[in-house]
Amino acid sequence: MSDIDLILAIIIPTLIILLLIAGVVIVIFIANRQRIQQEVKMAQIEVGYEKELRAVESEVQEQVMQNISRELHDNIGQLLTFIHLQLERHKMDAPQQAAELKSIDDTLSTTIQQVKLLGRSLNNDMLEHHGLLKGIEQEVERLKQLKQYAIVFEHDETEPALNKDQRLMAFRIFQEIINNALKHSRAKEIKIDMRGNAAFRLSVTDNGKGFNLEKMMGSAGGMGLRNIIKRANLAGFQSNIDAVEGKGCTFTLEHKGI
Amino acid sequence: MRLVLLNMFLSCCAETIGYVFRNNNTWFYNIYIIINILSWIGVFYVLEQRHAKVVIATAIVYAMLWAGYVIKDGINVLANLPMVYGSAIILVFYFMLLLSIFRWYNGNIKQHPLLWICIATLLYYGCSMPMFILLNYVIRERFELGIHIYKINLFFSIIHSFLLAYSFYLARKPHNIQFLKQPYVRH
Incomplete structure (x- = not known):
């Protein structure tokens, strides 16, 4: 070889x-x-x-x-x-x-x-004609007349630049969050804050009993919250839930793409 | 990954000790062959966590084969055939591992450290096999040529080390750190 x-x-x-x-x-x-x-x-x-x-x-x-x-x-x-x-x-x-x-x-x-x-x-005619800010103001007014909760609404007097569907979705989510707070949290005070100037930001804070977010999201009772988050995502919003047991909850909805 | 690191450390030690006994280190490399092959089979056993009996039986049979060869030819003759059989076993095992990773990993497979460990091992042992078969003959008949041919082994050894280093680099990435904490291969 x-x-x-x-x-x-x-x-x-x-x-x-x-x-x-x-x-x-x-x-x-x-x-x-x-x-x-x-x-x-x-x-x-x-x-x-x-x-x-x-x-x-x-x-x-x-x-x-x-x-x-x-x-x-x-x-x-x-x-x-x-x-x-x-x-x-x-x-x-x-x-x-x-x-x-x-x-x-x-x-x-x-x-x-x-x-x-x-x-x-x-x-939703009112939302279409007068915008989200007016819609929330009116909703707050309606809730105040129930005289069961102290509701504070703060805003920057600016109508956020959202399209028709986003406006409607934000309003319905807001209603659901308020409804949840009144129904489940036993809150006595609800603070709503809305900013529409640079970017849209809506937060709802209650002083109710709060909850364990991780536990809640994993249980059947968290279906409403999961649905809210899903709907918010599909409408292009970022949502955040900050909840502590015994210390209430803050729900935030944001839209930065303006 | 720790076992792979241990294997690399053993390689470094073996090369250093081999260099120290450079005048007559065949006996040492014969011992290292069995350690090296069994440790790579061990890595496979830990990663695959399946066919435990087959893997253990293969390791035992291989150890007996190596012992028989060393007893027959003496410790001072390079046990090249056990090297070839060992390489063939490693080729089969790491090819199985490669297919398991491909089957079960849902992400980008190029980012999976175990894939690169498999490729490194397949390349090194697969491509060195023809050289291992003829190594004893070449050393005995044409020593000078044998030294040149041995460079093939060095070349694949460098590639092997680079690919293993790359797999360690990938293992440091956050998603892999999380992934490697779980069983390596799901069944």
Whole structure:
């Protein structure tokens, strides 16, 4: 065996093995890249589907709210006004009962006012025409009239630059957060802060019993919160929940892409 | 990763001791062969955590084969065939590991340190195999040429070390630190 034969006898199998290993590694790299691309594609389809689902869900919800709002205004509101007129007539017919009827009249007036405000709060026409700031102001006004909670609303008097869908989503999320605070947290004070000047930022802080966020998100009871976060993300908002057991909760909604 | 580091440390020690006994170090390299091959089988055993019986049986059979060869030819003749068998075992095991990583890792596989450990090991032991087969013959018949041919082993040894260093660099990345705390390969 000459030197050249010996060298070739070693180098050729070495090169073959080298090429085989390189081939396997290249195939693995390509297959891995394709798998990642496929996974990204699937994730995009899933996000798109979820987005569509949420959009339909919101649309249906809005439609239901519009119907309830219309019913409150056209039907219940009219009936209450009719009762009010009947009461007024009764007061005129029997002035001696006017004092007794006054408390009923007062309660009825408050009820009419509450129904009117509730109708407006469910209707998004006001949001479209007057903006988010006015919408939240009106909602705060409605809650203040319940006289059960101390509500403070601070803002920079600037309507945030959000599109129609974002405005509606921010308002509905705000309503849900307030509703959660009133229903579950046993809060006595709620502080709302909204900034729209440089970027949109809305925070709702309550002094209720708070909760363990990690535990809550993992439980069935956290579905509402998970939904809020999901909806906020789909509308392009960043949301943050800062909750401590026994020390209340702060929910923040932000949109920096203005 | 600690075992791989230990293996690299053992290699350094072996090369240093081999250099100290450079006049007659074949006996030492014969001992190092069994340590080296068994330690890489050990790394595979820890990483794969599957086929435990097969791996242990392979290690035992390999150790017996090595012992038989050394007893037959003497400690002063380089045990090149056990080196070849050991390389073949390592090739099979690390190829299996490579496929396991590909099968179970969902992220970018190029960022996975174990992939580079597998490639390094496959390259070194795979490409050195033809040289190991003919090494004794070359040293005995054409010593000068044997020294040149041995440079192939040095070349792949350098690549092996670079790839292992790269895998350690990747293992320092935050997502890999988290990942390496879990079992290496899921089944």
